[in-house]
Amino acid sequence: MIKTYETELAGRKLTIETGRIAELANGSVMVRYGDTVVMVNVTAAKEPKEGVDFFPLSVDYEEKLYAVGKIPGSFTSRAIDRPLRPLFPKDFRNDVCVVATVLSVEPDNSPEVCAMIGASAALTISDIPFGGPTAAVNVGYVDNQIVINPTLAQRENSRLNLTVAG
Numbered sequence: 001m002i003k004t005y006e007t008e009l010a011g012r013k014l015t016i017e018t019g020r021i022a023e024l025a026n027g028s029v030m031v032r033y034g035d036t037v038v039m040v041n042v043t044a045a046k047e048p049k050e051g052v053d054f055f056p057l058s059v060d061y062e063e064k065l066y067a068v069g070k071i072p073g074s075f076t077s078r079a080i081d082r083p084l085r086p087l088f089p090k091d092f093r094n095d096v097c098v099v100a101t102v103l104s105v106e107p108d109n110s111p112e113v114c115a116m117i118g119a120s121a122a123l124t125i126s127d128i129p130f131g132g133p134t135a136a137v138n139v140g141y142v143d144n145q146i147v148i149n150p151t152l153a154q155r156e157n158s159r160l161n162l163t164v165a166g
Contacts (some may be wrong), residue, residue: 009033010137010149012109016121027126031118035106041099042117044128048093055088057081059098061115076100076112078120079136096128103150108151110138116165119147136165 015032022028023042028050049056077158080098088096100115105137116136123130140150147154155161 009053010147012149014114014117016118018121018125025126026128027122027124029118029121030127031114031121033106033109033114035105036109036111038111038114038118038147039101039103040115040122041072041101042099042119042122042126042128044126045095051097052093055085055092056087057085058096058097059084059099059119060099060100061112063111064102071121076115078110079163079165080116082135083116083134084123084130084132087134089129089131092129094128098122110149112136112163113138113149118149118165134165138161138163 004116005016012034015093016076017030021030021039022041023041027042029040029042031038035038059077067149080100084098098119100118102111102115105111113136113162120132120134124133137148138150139162140154142150142154142158143159147158149159150158
């Protein structure tokens, strides 16, 4: 069954949809923020991984920027991992994979923020034990004002580029 949830974030519509794609994943959502669209899927192994004393969480943030000659780093994957990791049970040893795939980008709306929100939403609706949800925003400082999720023009004049998640 397709479910859609809408809210406003920094004066722009944010939509989370589930039930349309990747129905075999433990959890899957499409996050739309303006014309930015990110698909986030989460899966978990049915059994714990043998012989490990850590939580095997893998986060993959995929932007296909190589087509324009850019090779992306792994900062966004780490930014997704950090607020999520402490919210799993301390003794949970099942492999968990979070894959966020950027499908389209509108420069005013951050695909990284969509991926962070989508990872939390996909985990929350899944059967994977997770003590979330979490949220994320970008914070800028423009004309002596704090700005949440600044637009491209605001980011160009911002004295701050901060991502906050929790």
